[in-house]
Amino acid sequence: MSQTRNAPETTKLRGAIGLGTPKLTFSFKFAATLIGDLNNLDQWLEQAYQLDTAQLLVPDPKDEDAALKGPRAFINRALAFAQALVDGGRIPLFDLAELSNLARLQPTNADETSQSADYEAKIRPPYIDVITPAQLYAIYKEALLAAGRMSKTPLTPQNRQAEYQHFNNKIILPIAKQAARGTSTQAVLRTAHENNIPFIHRAGAMYQIGWGCKAVQIDRSSVGADSAMASVISNSKRLTAKVLADAGLPAAKHINSTTLESAKKAAQTIGWPLVVKPADAERGEGVHINITNNAGLERAFQDALKVSPGKQVLIEEQVSGTCHRIFISNGELLYAVKRCPKSIIGDGQNSVRALAETANQITLSTPPWRREPLCKLDEEALQQINRAGHTLETIPAKGELIHLREIESTLSGGYDIEVTHQVHPENLRIALQAAKLAGLSNAGIDILSEDIAKPWVENGAIINEINYAPLLGGGEISRSHLQTYLSRIIEEDGRIPVDIYVGGDSAMAQAKEHQKNLHKNGQQAYLTSHAETLDDEQALRPYPFKSLARRTKALLLENTVEALILVVQNADVLETGLPIDKATLHLASTTDPFPRINEVTALLAPLQ
Numbered sequence: 001m002s003q004t005r006n007a008p009e010t011t012k013l014r015g016a017i018g019l020g021t022p023k024l025t026f027s028f029k030f031a032a033t034l035i036g037d038l039n040n041l042d043q044w045l046e047q048a049y050q051l052d053t054a055q056l057l058v059p060d061p062k063d064e065d066a067a068l069k070g071p072r073a074f075i076n077r078a079l080a081f082a083q084a085l086v087d088g089g090r091i092p093l094f095d096l097a098e099l100s101n102l103a104r105l106q107p108t109n110a111d112e113t114s115q116s117a118d119y120e121a122k123i124r125p126p127y128i129d130v131i132t133p134a135q136l137y138a139i140y141k142e143a144l145l146a147a148g149r150m151s152k153t154p155l156t157p158q159n160r161q162a163e164y165q166h167f168n169n170k171i172i173l174p175i176a177k178q179a180a181r182g183t184s185t186q187a188v189l190r191t192a193h194e195n196n197i198p199f200i201h202r203a204g205a206m207y208q209i210g211w212g213c214k215a216v217q218i219d220r221s222s223v224g225a226d227s228a229m230a231s232v233i234s235n236s237k238r239l240t241a242k243v244l245a246d247a248g249l250p251a252a253k254h255i256n257s258t259t260l261e262s263a264k265k266a267a268q269t270i271g272w273p274l275v276v277k278p279a280d281a282e283r284g285e286g287v288h289i290n291i292t293n294n295a296g297l298e299r300a301f302q303d304a305l306k307v308s309p310g311k312q313v314l315i316e317e318q319v320s321g322t323c324h325r326i327f328i329s330n331g332e333l334l335y336a337v338k339r340c341p342k343s344i345i346g347d348g349q350n351s352v353r354a355l356a357e358t359a360n361q362i363t364l365s366t367p368p369w370r371r372e373p374l375c376k377l378d379e380e381a382l383q384q385i386n387r388a389g390h391t392l393e394t395i396p397a398k399g400e401l402i403h404l405r406e407i408e409s410t411l412s413g414g415y416d417i418e419v420t421h422q423v424h425p426e427n428l429r430i431a432l433q434a435a436k437l438a439g440l441s442n443a444g445i446d447i448l449s450e451d452i453a454k455p456w457v458e459n460g461a462i463i464n465e466i467n468y469a470p471l472l473g474g475g476e477i478s479r480s481h482l483q484t485y486l487s488r489i490i491e492e493d494g495r496i497p498v499d500i501y502v503g504g505d506s507a508m509a510q511a512k513e514h515q516k517n518l519h520k521n522g523q524q525a526y527l528t529s530h531a532e533t534l535d536d537e538q539a540l541r542p543y544p545f546k547s548l549a550r551r552t553k554a555l556l557l558e559n560t561v562e563a564l565i566l567v568v569q570n571a572d573v574l575e576t577g578l579p580i581d582k583a584t585l586h587l588a589s590t591t592d593p594f595p596r597i598n599e600v601t602a603l604l605a606p607l608q
Contacts, residue, residue, distance in 0.1 A: 024124065024125055024127050024133050024136065024137075025100070025122055025123070025124055026122070026123050026124075026125065026137050026140055027120060027121070027122050028120065028121045028122075028123070028140075028141070028144060029105065029118060029119070029120045030118070030119055030121070030144065030148075031118055031119075032071070032118070032119065034074075034144075034145075034148040035070060035071065035074045035148065035151060036148065036151030036152035037151055037152070038070070038073055038074060038077070038151060040150065040151050040152070040153075040154070040155075041074070041077055041147055041150050041151040042077070043155050044150035044153075044155050044163075045077060045080065045081060045150075047155060047365070048155060048160050048163070048164075048365070048367075049081065049084050049367060050366070050370075051080055051081070051084060053077070053080075055080075065104065067104060068102055068103075068104065068119075071102060071119050071121070072099070072102055074147060074151070075099055075102065075121050075123075075144075076099065077147055078140075078143050078144045078146075078147035079096055079097045079099065079123065079140070079143070080096065081143045081146065081147055082097065082125075082139055082140045082142075082143035082144075083096050083097070084367075085139050085142070085143055085167060085171050085172070086139060087186070088167075088171075088172050088367060088369040088370065089139075089171060089172050089175035089176065089369075090175075090176065090181040090182075090183070090185070090186045091128065091130060091131060091136075091175065091181075092128060092130070092181075092185075092186060092189040092190070092193075092199070092201075092207075093125070093126045093128055094126075094189075094190055094193045094194075095126050097123045097124060097125035097126070097140065098123065098124040098125075099121060099122075099123055100122050100123060100124050101120075101121070101122040102119065102120070102121050102122075103119065103120050104118075104119055105118040105119060105120055123140065125140065128201060129201055130181070130201050131175060131178065135175070138171075139171055142167070142170065142171060146163065146166075146167070149163075150163070157364070157365075160365065161364070164367055164368055165368075167367070168367070168368045168369065172368070172369045181205045182205065182220040182469075182471075183471060183472075183473060183474050184220035184221040184469065184470075184471055184472040184473055184474070185205055185207065185218070185219070185220050186473070187472060187473020187474070187478075187479060187482060188209075188218060188220075188221065188472065188473065188482065188485070188486070189207060189209075190473075191473075191482040191483060191485075191486055192209050192486060192494075195483065195486065195493070196493055197209055197210065197486065197490065197493050197494045198210065198211060198493075198494060198495065198580075198581060200553065200556060200557065200579065202217070202557075205219055205220070206218070206219045207219075208556075208557060209486075209489075209490055209494055210490050210491075210493075210494025210495065211494060211495055211496045211556045211561075211564075211580075212496040212555065212556055212558060212559065212560075212561035212562060212563075212564065213496060213524070213559055213560060213561060213562045214490065214491050214492075214494045214495065214496055215490075215494065215556070215557070215559060216489050216490050216494075218489075219469060220469040220471075220472070221442055221469050221470055221471070221472035221485075222440075222442055222468060222469035223441055223442055223489055225441040225442075226439070226440050226441050226442055226443075226468065226469075227438070227439025227440065229438075229439055230438040230439045230440045230443075230466075230468050231468045231469075233438050233466065233468075234438060234440075234443075234465070234466045234467055234468040235280055235468070236279060236280055237254075237277065237278075237279050237280070237314055237465065238254070238256050238279045238312070238314060240438075240465060240466050241254055243437055243438065243466075244434060244437070244463050244466075247433065247434075247437050249430050249433060249434060249437075249463055250430065250456050250460075250461065250462040250463060251462055251463055252275070252316045252317050252318075252319055252448075252462050252464065253270055253316065253317045254270075254314045254315060254316035254317070255269060255270065255314070255315050255316075256279060256312055256313070256314060256315075257301070257312070257313050257314070257315050258311060258312055258313070260298060260301055260302075263276075263297060263301045263313060263315050264294060264297065266315035267291075267294070267297055267315055270315060270316070270317050271317070272291070272292045272293070273289075273290050273291060273292050273318045274291040274292075274297065274315055274316060274317065274318055275287070275288070275289050275291070275314075275315075275316040275317070275318050276288045276291055276297065276300035276301055276304050276313060276314070276315060276316070277304055277313070277314050277316065278304045278305070278307050278308035278309075278312070278313060278314070279308060279310065279312040279313060279314045280308055280309055280310045280312060281304075281307045281308055281309070285307045285409070285411055286303050286304040286305075286306065286307040286308065287304070287407065287409065288300035288303065288304065289318060289406050289407060290318065290406065291318075297315075301313055319448050319460060319461070319462050320448075320450055320460075321448040321449045321450040321451075321459070321461060322338055322339065322340065322448070322449070322450070323338075323339045323407065323408065323446050323447070323448055323464060324336060324337065324338050324339065324419060324423075324446070324447045324448075324449055324452045325337050325339055325416075325444050325445070325446055325467075325470070326423065326427070326428065326431040326444070326445040326446075326447060327442075327443075327444055327470060327472070327478075327481075328431060328432060328435045328440070328441075328442060328443045328444075328445060329441075329442050329484070329485050329488050329489070330441055330442070330488040330489055331432065331435070331436070331441060332432075332488065333420070333423070333428055333431075333432075334481050334484060334485055334488075335418065335420045335477065335478070335480075335481045336418070336419050336420045336422075336423045336452065337416035337417060337418055337419060337420075337477055337478075338416065338417040338418075338419050338452065339407075339408040339414060339416055339446075340403075340408055340414050340415050340416070340417060341384075341403045341404065341405040341406060341407055341408045341412070341414045342373065342375060342403070342404045342405045342408070342412050342413045342414050342415075343401050343402060343403045343404060343414075343415070344356055344359055344375060344396075344401075344402050344404065345396075345399065345400070345401055345402075346395070346396025346397050346398055346399060346400035346401075346402065347396075347398055348395065348396075348397055348398035349395065350395065351392065351393050351394060351395050352385055352390050352391070352392050352393070352394060352395075352396060352402060353377065353392040353393060355396070355402075356375040356377055356404070359375050360374050360375055363375075372413050373411065373412055373413035375404055376404070376412070377392065377404075380404075380405060380406065381404040381405070384402070384403045384404055384405065384406065385402060385404070388400075388402050388403070390402060410471075416475055416477050416478075418477045419452050419453075422452055422453045423452050423453070424452065424453055424454055424455045424456075425455075426455035426456060426457070427447060427449070427452055427455060427456055427461070430447075430456060430463060431445040431447065431463070434463050434466055435466070438466045438468075440466070440468065442469075442470075442489075443466060443467060443468070443470065444465075444466075444467035444470025444471070445463060445465075445466060445467070446463070446464040446465040446466075446467065447461055447462070447463055447464065448461055448462050448463075448464045449461035472485065495582060496561060496562055496563055496564060497563045497564070497584070498563075498564045498565075498566065498580055498582070498583035498584070499511070499514060499563075499564070499565045499566070499583065499584045499586065500565075500566045500567075500568060500583050500584065500585050500586065500604060500607070501514075501565070501566070501567050501568070501586045502567075502568045502585070502586070502587070502597065502600060502601055502604065503568075503569070503592060503593065503594075503597070504569060504592030504593070504594060505592055506592055507567055507568075507569065507586075507592075508529065508532075508567050508569070510586065511527055511565050511566075511567045512527065512534070512538070514565060515527045515534065515538065515565055516538070518563050518565075519536060519537075519538075523562045523563045524536040524560055524561065524562040524563070525561075525562065525563035525564070525565060526541070526555050526558075526561050526563075526564055526565070527564075527565040527566075527567065528541075528548065528551045528552065528555060528564075528565070528566060528567070529548060529551075529566075529567040529568070529569050530546050530547055530548040530551070530569065530570060530572060531546045531569075533551055533555070536560070547572065547576065548566065548568060548572060548573060548576070548578070549572070549573065549576040549577060549578055549579060552564070552566060552578055552579055552580065553579045556579060556580070566578070566583070568600055568604070569594060570594055570595075571594065571595060571596040571597075571599065571600055573600060573603065573604070574596065574599060574600060574603060578604075580607065581607065582607055583604075583607040583608075584608070585601075585604050585605065585607060585608050587601075
């Protein structure tokens with residue numbers, strides 16, 4: 001820690017255009033002794049954090065001091081690592097920070113020896129309001145210090161786990177607790193960013209993609225069109241089954257139980273084998289299948305009761321087949337997968353135990369925030385291994401699949417097989433109807449079927465669950481459909497036209513005339529300066545603040561705004577920026593300029 005001194009002296013805001021208004025400038029001073037072997041650092045970044053160091057080779061300025069080449073290469077790697085931490089914390093900043101300046105410090109008379117090799121780096125990370133500037137600064141500082149450690153430390157399993165634990169506890173988990181943002185949210189926002197679609201943070205885990213009348217509100221994979229009632233239905237497996245059954249859709253027979261005695265009576269009524277699961281839990285927690293006797297029922301019931309928030313357990317008839325997730329987007333099929341349980345694949349040379357240990361070693365070589373669940377060789381796994389005709393010490397044939405769990409779940413893991421083009425039309429029909437019944441535009445409909453290519457009436461398949469805000473972008477198959485998902489929920493790039501007039505009274509007069517013309521053409525255009533806002537009818541719209549940036553953001557969040565006209569009449573935007581990245585700029589009037597108008601015009605010019 002002592003190797004980074006006085007960092008930062010100040011955290012400065014600078015005028016900038018972009019979503020989230022101002023950008024930040026962080027200043028770091030560090031000693032040359034912080035930097036070790038860059039090849040060693042590259043090994044860490046590539047092997048421990050799966051970063052492509054070839055992408056980090058930023059050309060040095062032609063006229064730069066040769067002594068700065070090493071520090072510049074070091075800082076660029078540290079910034080890339082910081083970006084990996086930012087992404088691990090599910091902070092939707094998708095651009096690398098910019099190294100705006102790197103300078104060698106002059107030695108001081110007080111301590112000439114220790115100061116002679118010091119450097120100062122100034123970086124400009126993108127700004128977003130989901131965390132504070134101080135928290136964002138802490139991430140970059142930790143990344144800089146870690147880059148120094150990794151450049152001098154051999155990459156061993158022990159050292160790697162120590163670094164993982166350090167960042168998981170100090171950066172990733174605290175950020176996750178502060179504002180929960182799901183995997184789906186990060187994946188959707190990243191795809192929006194890649195497709196040049198703007199987004200705005202609303203509150204907590206909620207975001208808006210697009211502006212004004214073209215905007216869509218999202219929370220994970222759900223959108224504003226998804227009914228709030230759907231979350232009530234989908235969170236209760238009992239309610240889900242009733243809604244499905246009442247509508248004539250296939251659902252498993254079940255009985256809700258709160259005591260072991262009532263569970264045993266339910267088992268007698270339904271008959272073996274049974275599924276026992278909490279009525280209101282997620283991630284596959286507490287789910288047990290193939291229950292064939294009272295002893296197994298008692299164990300499964302107690303486990304399910306333990307994880308049920310409402311202390312309710314469903315005793316359900318068991319239907320043969322594998323879970324298939326039918327992802328519905330905007331009332332249409334987006335994709336479908338067969339959800340297979342956690343497994344290992346034989347290589348014809350290693351035992352079951354060795355295969356599981358090798359798989360776990362690979363898993364442990366990835367950061368905790370990116371890991372799949374480990375292969376646990378517990379009682380359930382041993383039962384599955386024995387059913388496959390193996391023990392921990394036998395050697396499966398090459399390509400032989402050995403399940404370690406009965407079902408796939410978020411808790412225990414698994415893998416998906418895409419079956420989008422195999423779903424029978426009748427199975428798709430009931431999935432679409434189930435989503436509509438629940439009031440969901442986007443939904444994950446789980447169908448238990450032995451063969452999803454055959455209609456449910458032929459093989460006795462059932463709808464097992466209706467999922468509100470199902471996981472989207474969690475795996476390679478799902479990520480491949482994200483662009484289609486976005487194209488269905490938002491029009492083009494989601495932007496409305498924005499015109500900016502710069503100047504005094506004459507600029508305002510020109511802007512009002514433009515608003516009148518847009519109104520005549522049938523567009524609901526709103527106009528605002530820092531102090532005055534006019535709605536579509538040119539009536540005054542009061543706000544509790546005098547800020548062009550804040551009024552602009554407020555109007556971008558309003559779904560009646562079809563066009564926006566901004567009038568810049570002071571230099572405040574040099575400090576606050578504007579929450580837009582594209583606009584038509586109208587030349588400032590020269591008859592009534594305001595102080596620093598030339599700086600303002602220069603700042604806004606890149607929006608064209």
